[in-house]
Amino acid sequence: MGASVQSTSVDAEAMMKRGRIVWLKCRSCHEVDPGAPHKVGPNLHGMFDQPIASREGFTYSAAFEESDIIWTDETLDAFIERPTNYIRGTKMAFAGISKESDRTAVIAYLRKATQ
Structure with missing residues (x-):
């Protein structure tokens, strides 16, 4: 059992x-840090379980606002796979992350980093 916990x-x-x-x-x-400024995209701190366009002080595209x-x-997995397919009209110029294991890993990281 100890090996399983270790693994x-x-x-x-x-x-x-x-x-x-x-x-x-x-x-x-x-x-991702609390209080850090927005950049081209919004600060993601506290993003989970929040509406998609909820970061105060950031100007979102109409597609996000609506x-x-x-x-x-x-939803994050679907979005980061191909943002322009998930939210038509987004201004986000990111092509996406096609590899499922990479999306899973970055979501796990963001879950912890944005708390």
Whole structure:
């Protein structure tokens, strides 16, 4: 049983490490630290379980403003796979993350980093 716990701990650590690496694609436009300023994209701190266009002080596209999407693991996964397909009319110029394991890793990282 101890090996299983060890393996799970190593897997979680590897997932977070991969998530931090994938996050490098995002951080030029987004911040995650509380109180950090918005960049080209909004600060993502506290984003989960919040409406998609809810960061105060950030000007969103009409497509985001008109959306009723709540940020969850599932909606974020669909969005970062191909943002322009998920929200038609977004101004976000990011092509997306096609590899499912990379999306899973960055979402796990963001879950922790944006708390």
